[in-house]
Amino acid sequence: MLPLGAMLLAGSMGAMAQEAGTAAQAKTLAPVTVTEQAEGKDSLRATTTSIGKGKQELRNIPQSITVVTEKLINDRNLDTLKEVLHSTAGVTFQAAEGGEEDIRLRGFSLASTGDIFLDGMRDPAFYDRDTFNNDRIELLRGSASMLFGRGSTGGAVNQVSKPALLKDETEITTTVGNHNFRRLTADFNIKTADDAALRINGMYTQATNNGAGSSIDKDGLAANYRFGIGSKDEFSASLYSLDNRNGMNYGIPWIKPKATDSQSANTLINSLDPSAYFGMAGDQNGGNANMGSLAHIHRFGVDTELKTQIRKGRFQRDQRAGTVRFAGTAVQPAVDLGNFSGSTVFTRGTNLKVQDMDTLNFQSDLSSKFDALGVGHEVVAGVDFSREEKTVFTALSVAQGGVNLVKPNTTAGTPGDGAWVDESLRSFREGSNFVAKAYGIYAQDLVQIAPAWKLLGGLRYDSMKGRYSTYAVPTAATTPVTTTAYQQNISNWSKRFGVLYQPNPLHSYHFSYGTSFNTSADTYSYNANSANTDPESSENIELGAKLDSADKRFNTRLAIFRATKLNERNTDPDTAATRLLLSGKRHTAGFEIDVSGRITDAWEMWGSYMWMPVARVDKAASTATTVGNRVGDRPGLSPKHSGSIWNTYQFTPAFRAGVGINFRSAQSPADVTAPAWEAPSYATGDLMAEYTVNDQLSFKANVNNVTNKLYADALYRGHYVPGAGRIVQLAMTARF
């Protein structure tokens, strides 16, 4: 016989206990997203991820993942996605002709293949991403088309938005710094009911110089409202808006030590300050991103949930900037380091990118844990649909009724000369339009086949329909418009297999094999040949381990990998060919290690390092002449060593200090004509000191790139964009 109180309450105490990441919680319908996120605000270490679709423990994903938590983002003062990626190993940047965030991972391009994601959905537009609404950034390394569809030879980057949490908290941070830097971020979290909350994040930033030459002027606003948090049906609605009016440093030309040297001696102009700027005062990398999303989670029980999301995005990009080059021999003798001086003349070009992008994404993911046929299963399955439309605008020439803005020359001795042209006088017409409609369906099962062993198998089918139209007009008139259209239908399978050996709760070892494919529509354009070409395919093999310390407060992840592009596109030397050759092959191989967590109570550490001794083109077209694309070449933007380390030490309850290093070994730009050259290796140091007055008020000072080191951050064959020089910033954070 039972007491009445016991009958009444017969249930799980675990369900009433509130805590993160424990066995007790696994039994409840507690708001898992809430608990998982909190880790990132308080710790450099992360144990769960949503990058694998559905929430999973990192130890159950047989692939290398680097997670940059909000704490690390804050500690190191990382305001943009690019700065975050700087702090991870294996990532490099191509300056590209569009000046975009062309991110490379393990030597393979991410951005041009659309491998940037926001909350698990593709975020393909080019815009200067800000971290003000990021709870964390996750970097999945290696082929992952099984999860994400087309792309992802090198990996994928997922930005996780800040979710509304069940608490009332406001955090306002004001930051001031050199170069007239001012940044205000505000984070309001309001609990509106027992199971509902609203979170609003705002950002406003201005600076005359970002440390690498360009000005900053941007603002953003994000809101998330969730209700039914932790209950059977949870709903979420989000709005996001970012408006960039940033300036832009399009790059500085490479220089030879002596004019008679071969171009293999090309190097940086070391006498220039990293923040020296030679573009026009009116150059801009403007643009805005606007997104609205709805999400619903239905929990069928403790272990099964269905998450459905839909997002509409509209992106406008308005980049008006130009190359900086040495003026030619009509003005001055050939420039080299010997004669370079303050009176060396630079010309300024015109490189425009005006384009819009519209995206519509829908996806539904089911994750479930159950026992069947005597073994445990963790299944993730889902469908997704997307429509992406990109419209590119072309400037009208003078003969077509447009204007030709003449940009004056400048000299090396007068950086930031303030000269400007009125970019608003330019007029544009629609130049091309690309519409991609795609769907994918996938399923993955993680089977516990024996006490310490799990097997993973996953399969995905993708279908994409691409339509591309270019609009040509006569050289001296705007009509008639001649439309040339291409279209392509792609369908493809992707797979992933893995074995996990987990002898105890602290150790997890994995071997995995995954494939991916990328289409010739990756850059949202076609030509007569590419529209007929099948996708490229890639595979990734990885052997790795995730090892936790006994108290689980320190994680180590390591892996050896080999990523291979099996059939790279090449131009067919036969001029009559109707399609590109898929005869190329290249691979990279190396070792990666990530560490994160507390070494002692006071010492917290985060590190990410990649050693990539192997990067090689295995097969190429017989006509290949550019460096990085011939057989035996090491491709550009694939340094042997890359990484970042960050340490903080809590000296007293009020005072904490941090020190870190980012480094890359020497690397070449991609696609240069032989002979190639290398940008020198570099290491930059960062310092941080934080003083916490009380729970409500803290001050933090950051000095990034302490030595004001000049280094080539983004590389292109014609120029390099320097990394930010010394940045000194002081932030005051108020919480209430």
Next chain:
Amino acid sequence: MLLHIPHILTPEEVHHAQGLLVDAPWADGRASAGSQAQAVKNNEQLPHDCEAATQIRALLLRGLDRNPTFFSAALPKRVFTPRVNRYSGTSNFYGPHVDNAVRFAPDTGQRVRTDISCTLFLSEPEAYDGGELVIQDSAGPQRVKLPAGSLVLYAGTSVHQVEPVTRGARLACFFWIESMVRSQEQRQLLFDLDMHLLRLRQQHGETPETTGLTGTYHNLLRMWAST
């Protein structure tokens, strides 16, 4: 209210928990204390997310699930993450203090009002000297030292302390409960009513009178409980 509940954990579970604590990553206990308590606290605690703490917590919550007396006495609504502490060597006491009225679980943003304090003993009394939990009850100081696996439950409002451990180590798990019935007196009345009624039902079976009193219990609970 001061209530001893024996056998929350079985001897095997106690043994398992003790095993987990042999090489556990102990940390200074002052981290979790409020400012008044910090001045008098001198013990060691397990980081709440380490493996040993996680497993012991799971054992404890399962043990509580099995225990009807505990439910009847506590009428729990929320439980604040149970923690594990150790008194031994030079970190061996916790002077008189009152627990913080509201604990904030940073993970969930949830606040837990500490109506009831609980201590589960994990060391056998003969394994250490001293270490009595002394609770200032309305009836004067109550000295508690229970067998491993047993729990004491007392009002969060009372001043209490752990006396210095002079030999051996005192291992325990402690946690707080926000009860559905906020008032200690009302909770005590409900518990007494429930226990007497249980005995009546055991002696006489279900009668119209016990049914009527059961109704009274539920109506009182309806009047006083917030869910």
